[in-house]
Amino acid sequence: MTMDLAPGHDEETRLAALAVLAQQVRELMDAVVLTEADEDEVTSVTAELVALTERLNDARRERPLMPEFAPDGTFRHLGNAVTGACNPHALPLVIEHTPEGSQADLEFRPTHEGPPNSVHGGVSAMILDHLLGHAVATSGRAGMTGTLTIRYRQPVPYGRPVVGTAATTRAEGRKTWADGTISLPDGTPLVEATGLFITPSLWVEAASD
Ligand SMILES: CCCCCCCC/C=C\CCCCCCCC(=O)SCCNC(=O)CCNC(=O)[C@H](O)C(C)(C)COP(=O)(O)OP(=O)(O)OC[C@H]1O[C@@H](n2cnc3c(N)ncnc32)[C@H](O)[C@@H]1OP(=O)(O)O
Numbered sequence: 001m002t003m004d005l006a007p008g009h010d011e012e013t014r015l016a017a018l019a020v021l022a023q024q025v026r027e028l029m030d031a032v033v034l035t036e037a038d039e040d041e042v043t044s045v046t047a048e049l050v051a052l053t054e055r056l057n058d059a060r061r062e063r064p065l066m067p068e069f070a071p072d073g074t075f076r077h078l079g080n081a082v083t084g085a086c087n088p089h090a091l092p093l094v095i096e097h098t099p100e101g102s103q104a105d106l107e108f109r110p111t112h113e114g115p116p117n118s119v120h121g122g123v124s125a126m127i128l129d130h131l132l133g134h135a136v137a138t139s140g141r142a143g144m145t146g147t148l149t150i151r152y153r154q155p156v157p158y159g160r161p162v163v164g165t166a167a168t169t170r171a172e173g174r175k176t177w178a179d180g181t182i183s184l185p186d187g188t189p190l191v192e193a194t195g196l197f198i199t200p201s202l203w204v205e206a207a208s209d
Helices: 009-034 039-057 121-138 201-208
Strands: 102-106 144-152 162-172 175-183 189-198
Touching (some): 121 144, 121 162, 121 175
Antiparallel strands (some): 102 162, 175 189
8 A cells, every 4th residue: 555645754754763762772771770681691682782783873874863843843953962852862851941941841760870879960960051051042042051050959869750940040242141950849959050151153153144
């Protein structure tokens, strides 16, 4: 049977399949950090993974998927380390644009372990960097992180829901400041961040060309 496919349908279907693969790889990574399998089983699984890696590398891109607008007009960056549905490194973070700024429901995974039973501080900083950057971008003043200051108030648990929020606080020329937190659902702050984002002079020049 043949189907009448809309333009781009094949690629969207392929990307959806790739997102499912990326999610399976996240499950695989958790399985690797938690497994108690014996050496023979670990060696056997590794051999299968080598074969799977070679199959994917038979059709390899030069670099991860770029930011773009999806067919429905929404912005997406499927290859991003924080938000990319097709990047197993990403949670992925799904960010909502709220009247106050940016917000995301999060659940960290065993692969994010830093101190025993809690999330690595660098991972929390990475998530806050992105959330702050998103708040800045949605305020119409997109920029690169210049500075990021983090205050770790309480350990962040994994395997439990937490909430990330961010909002811009002030702007001056090409500089925009934003604050954000990772909190428990009851509002208890765990990590606080303040960042300075700078719109690169190159972007300003490119926009005025
Ligand atoms: C409803 C609307 C929907 C819209 C949807 C939107 C969706 C949003 C989507 C997606 C969100 C994305 C979120 C991303 C979040 C993650 C961001 C990252 O992780 S970025 C990677 C890490 N950061 C870097 O790699 C930067 C590396 N540095 C640079 O590229 C440059 O140094 C840069 C751009 C920061 C500045 O370069 P220059 O040449 O443009 O600017 P100069 O002239 O050097 O400085 C201008 C002013 O800024 C100060 N400055 C420069 N760098 C600074 C710094 N690092 N710290 C403090 N001040 C700095 C300078 O002292 C100067 O200040 P004086 O004007 O004199 O007061």
